[in-house]
Amino acid sequence: xxxxxxxxxLAEVKAVQSQCPIxxxxxxxxxxxxxxxxxxxGPVCVSALNAIYPWIMLARHGIKxxxxxxxxxKKCYSVVCPCGIVHFEIRNLREP
Numbered sequence: 346x347x348x349x350x351x352x353x354x355l356a357e358v359k360a361v362q363s364q365c366p367i368x369x370x371x372x373x374x375x376x377x378x379x380x381x382x383x384x385x386x387g388p389v390c391v392s393a394l395n396a397i398y399p400w401i402m403l404a405r406h407g408i409k410x411x412x413x414x415x416x417x418x419k420k421c422y423s424v425v426c427p428c429g430i431v432h433f434e435i436r437n438l439r440e441p
Contacts, residue, residue, distance in 0.1 A: 354373070354406065355376055355437065356401055358397070358435050359435075360373075361432050362431070364431075365431045367388055376401065393428075399413075400413065403435075421435055
């Protein structure tokens, strides 16, 4: 069985604006491959994580698609949680 999804990708999900009591502004979620690095991460909202996961996958695999909200100037995806109260920047930390 292949373990490609457990590659060495390193993604960061950062709350850059927040009015949410669960995810304060500045909170960071670090994913090493498909796993959350709990030692380096803040709180996790499963509803937000589920909603923004397509952008996390793009970032993990180094895909930069302007049609999916890739911000070339910031080198990240800019997305909003389903509640509309947390704005995230999602980036691959292995990309220059």
